[in-house]
Amino acid sequence: MKFERYGIGIAKGLTVTIRHLLRHPTVNQYPEQRLNISRRFRGNELVWNREKCTGCGTCAKTCPQGAIEIVTSTDMTENKYVVDKYQVDTGYCIQCGLCVEACPYEALYFSHAYECAKYRRGELVQGKEDMLDRPERKVSGYFYPDKAKELPEQTMLVEKVTEKR
Amino acid sequence: MAVRTEPFVLNMGPVHPSTHGVFRMRATLDGEVVIDIEPVFGYLHRGIEKLAEQRTYTGITPLTDRLDYISSMSNNLAYCLAVEKLAGIKVPERAEYIRVIMAELQRIAALLIAVGAFLNDCGAYFTPFLYMFRERERIVDLFEMVSGQRLTYNYMRAGGVSQDLPEEFMPALRKFMDMMPRFMDEYDRLLMQNEILIARAKGVGILTGEQAINCSVSGPVLRASGVNWDIRKADPYSIYDRFDFDIPTQATGDCYDRYRQRVEEMRQSLRIIRQAMEQLPSGPVRAELPQLIRPPTGEAYARIEAPKGELGFYLVSDNSIAPYRCHIRPPSLINLTALRDMVRGWKVADLIIIFGSIDITVGEIDR
Amino acid sequence: MEIKPAGKYIYSDIELDREEGQVIEDLKANSQEPIPDPDRWLDEKLEQNILLTTVDALINWGRRSSLWTAICFPACCAFEMIAANGPRFDLARFGMEILRASPRQADLMITAGTLTWKMAPNVRRIYNQMAEPKWVIAMGACAISGGIFASAEYAVVPGYNRIIPVDVYVPGCPPRPEALIYGIQMLQQKIARRKNIDVRKLLER
Amino acid sequence: MATGELSIYNLVKFQAIPPDWPGGFWWHWLFFTVVVIGFVLTMVMGVIYIERRGMGRMQSRLGPNRTGPFGLLQPVADAIKVLLKENIVPVAADKIVHWLAPVIAFAPALMIFAVIPFENGALLADLNIGILYVVAISSVSTVGIFMAGWGSSNKYSLLGAMRNVAAVVSYEIPLVLAIVGVVLIAGSLSLNQMVVAQDIPFILLQPLGFLLFFTAGCAEINRSPFDLMEADSEIVAGFHTEYSGMKFAMFYLVEYAEAVAISAIITTLFLGGWRGPLLPPWLWFIVKVMLVFFAMVWTRTTLPRIRIDQLMAFAWKFLLPMSLLNLFITALQVLADWPTQLIWAMIIVNFAVMAIIILIWSRFFFRLGWGRIEV
Amino acid sequence: MLTNYGYIGLFLIAAVLFTLFMVVIPIALRFLKIVPHNPNPIKNSIFECGMETIGKTWIQFNFHYYFYALIFLALDVLVVFLYPWAVNLRALGMASFIAILILVAIILVGYLYAWKKKVLEWK
Amino acid sequence: MALAIAFWLLAAVAVIAALGVVLLRNVFRAALSLILCFLMVAGLYITLSADFLAAVQILVYVGAISVLIILAIMMTREVQRGSPNSRFQIPAAIVAVLFLEVLILTLINTPWQISGTPPTAPTTSALANSLFGEGGYLLPVEIAAVLLLSAILGAIVLAREK
Amino acid sequence: MVIGLQHYLILSAVLFSIGLYGVLAKRNAVIILMCVELMLNAVNITLVAFSRYVVPAMLTGQVFAIFVIVVAAAEVAVGLAIIFAIYRGLEDIDVSKINLLKW
């Protein structure tokens, strides 16, 4: 191949990079600035509503992983199942969302949290108490459109028009 | 060459910065020249085909996400098409359009990565890669909005998609469509005519059309060699016959052509998305199906034009809730068969860029 | 130029492969139990004199502000790892943009992806070849427990902690880049509490 | 001068110490040794900071900004960390060579700064073979780097080291010939004299020479697009794959110290060194060095890497003939004794000549991009 | 003149000592237990992308560098003549210019021969 | 005094390095030792007020010749212990020592005419004058170039594959 | 102690003898080449020393030394070429095995 373009291509490339130097970078400085994540975000934990859950076990059956462990016993007085143990191993769950979609009683949600790193493997296993639907835990709108409406709108990178020429 | 020197064996990989994951090449070099190369894979064999036999038809979708993990949507689509063919499911109109939009967006995202990684292998110190990653990030934002995940979307289901688009989606997509062509121009300005890149990539690693067909190569690699073969046109699936788009091809089939081919394909994808956006009807997005699908006994093969080439799913059903056998035809693996012919006689540096221009994902090769 | 057929120079493949298989089998047999998490420091109290604490603080500041990452990106999580490095989240802000291809110069291994038994000896080898002090972050379900592939026991290692000690677990499949950065910050907190100079041990000698 | 009486005291008296510096031989030496070493270390840190921040911004990121104000302390943190890393010497390595390599690579890089003037006359030693000394001493660095590649007993290292030797062998000549052009105009080899002679920066009189020097300099110190010897995507970390801890840091330091050295030499030879209005001279010097270095960062961010055979071809078939042509054209101009009033005409002529030569040469003689060998 | 070389010589010693010092600090700190030092056989083996090295590492190398080095040597010697000439060109005048022209031309014959015989092409 | 110190230092290191060249078994280390010796000789030139020559010494010997030699070392099969002695080791040593003795005796017994004038200060331009100036060594310079040319041609012919 | 001409000459003699020993006693052709370089260097020292002490004003010795350097360069180039030629035939550079000229 002949070397006959005399560096015009190189010069063009150089202008692109130097222009980026003057543009505003697209960085989101995470610990201080946080993105509003998707309303349907499949968070790294599950939230479980004790009142609504009937202990039917559909979630555990649908889970392709078998990450949900549920043990129920029958309560004769009120004629319903009592959930004795409800445990999800978040280190094993893959956030596929199938359990949430499958729960017939709308008792299972994704949480809206992602800061779930732990120092110990054991701490990743969520017991019944950890999963409860407490008011301070934000619930994701995955598969629950009405819940999604309450959440803030997602920050999109396309909104950030920094590409002025 | 004056003196015959000893060839020596060098391991490239499994942990090497430019083998795109855990791929290993046992290369025999003579000085800088590659005499022979033996790809060794299996470092990411995760038994996806085997696992699929133990799962329900719905439960397999997350597995397909992790096949070619930079184009999850396409994998989902191919798999869902196979299941629908097997079970004879009719997909609602709106879902078809959503699928096409998603698949084409995913193609752009995956090709951006492919081109960026290729340029990175050429040694352009991360810059093009990061620019393209930025644009991919915009697409990922859109995916996140509809599916709630950034990489493993698990969005399509047999008989439609899991949820309808949120109402913020269309404006955002429109903005993206306005922006994207300008970025593509910018990338072209950045490196497309760069002398060094041309010197590096032009004429390197030529794969002739005949060779490509013999190796059963598909996708951009095939089309860069001048063969006009695209499943979207040749064997239209979903609703691709309704759109008006071209199949770009290149002449020589060297690394530079493969790079250009990918850029052209991104532009065509944009065209398709624009048409799909205009035609998008309203209505349901998911066919009424039982919780657990039980297709009748039989077999089905569905293939799509994934960003890397022909992606096919072959399913055998024994009328239970899990497939009897699931086989995947991964484009990366088949495209890789041409590698040895392409690299012999080139330098180590060329080995890297030829390998990069084929654009593989190890998750798909080893499955 | 004439080059003799390649077969002459390549060492017998079958032999090599058989050897590799043996190594893998040995490793598999020896690592059925997870390595306990290095978490003793969580309960330890810091009791040292002021001067040394300052020195410690300085050293720990240096170490935690420049964590260079070793390359170990087997599978899908790698893309979130790259996204964290990329223009939107930019790990470079923490001085971490330098990916070191050679483990000798790296401090941190972010294990982004599935580990198969075939890969396990290599990962252990690379971990071993990293210069101390070194840390490991297990990123994603696969790295923690084998994740979605855990039931393919014949191929997939159920978690990196069978092979190498893990300092921080970041769940998710894949974790968001923010989640990874959160994990990195947890690691930084851990480093900040490290004791570097043990006076008592020095005096004993 | 009779031989025997040459004691150090006589030495001091024999030739006056540069007039600006009172004190004696030892004071001068001590002062400048400290200044040079301090200058190199701080410049390297500053330059690393510039590179990481500048590159970050060009890639639409931010770059380090957490450690200290604006991330200014990032290099310090790196230094502390790397100092306290474990030191690994592979068993198979040639231990003595492995240990000595960083020393032999770094000392010459430091030595270059001994003759670079920071201000008029403010330099450690104003040698009258100054630039030749720089060229000579910098070739010793290659030996250090080759030792590193060899001593590690690693295939990647050896490949990297061989590539380094190849690059140095090819680019040394164009580099040296490009300097000759400046020497012709300045009529001296002393760097201080050269700066004094630059009433207008030589970049205007020697545009082609500047281009050649910049390219060849980049290649010689393995900056992108010629950074083949530590090409991450090809041969892992090149010649320092096996190095860890402080010894690795030394190579890191060498890389940047050499980059600073080349920038400083370019500043001195082509950009008028410490000369400039308003600001104090040493500040001008630093500013110019930073600017030249920034140009290197800029090209590094943008350009892909070239292949080894193209690297060689570029040096031998493009740069070398160019530099010879440049040399003879300059010599003719010097011989013709161009009048000083018409200097602007000479500038125009030189730029035109450069454009024409590059055009013609790249049009008719120079090709890149062969490569395949039939196997 | 010798004063300057005195500076240079002493500076050389200082530079070497300084570098040695830098390299030796970690060893000193190792005894304070700040710098860790736990060698083991795997750590001290050679890194090759996580695999064990195949074959020996000090390989005999392809030999194409020789021709480049050869021409390099010749031109380096040429430079030896060029420098004094360049410094003194104004005094030496046209005659020396022609002399140098001939000198370069002679060496260039070798260079062109090498080019012609394609030894400057990396095969 | 300073010159004396410098001389003894340089001379001692040079001799040790030279001994290293012949005694070390590892060829690569021998080559490094040779480079050290070259550097010391350059230092010696400076003590003799030949600064230009010192730079040339480093440029040509360290920069070019040693690179060539290092390349040649790649030819050696066993670099680690690739420098064995031949059968003539002892005769060679005897010859060398005898030769040295004779030389030293001659040197000491010859009355050298030492001139008292100080050395020329900037050697570069003086050298230029004597090389290219009136009545200089112009012809030898051209002949040297021809010698180099023939060396290049010969080497290419010899080393190139037919 | 005064350093004079004789010091340099003796040093040069020592270096020369070491080179001589190497040339005679070594079997590796590359090492022999290196020793020849050593000898040439020793000669150069002599030349420069004479130039400095005997005719300081004229620099003839230094000019001569430059020519010696040129010769040395040519010698290395051709020497190595010969070594490679031999290597191509014998696949070794041990001079004791080079007995092609002996019948």
Ligand code: SF4
């Ligand atoms: S999200 Fe998926 S893997 Fe996790 S518990 Fe639910 S069904 Fe199981």
Ligand code: SF4
């Ligand atoms: S499916 Fe819903 S109701 Fe049934 S056990 Fe699970 S969480 Fe409870």
Ligand code: SF4
């Ligand atoms: S955790 Fe999920 S995303 Fe990460 S490697 Fe495993 S399957 Fe892929």
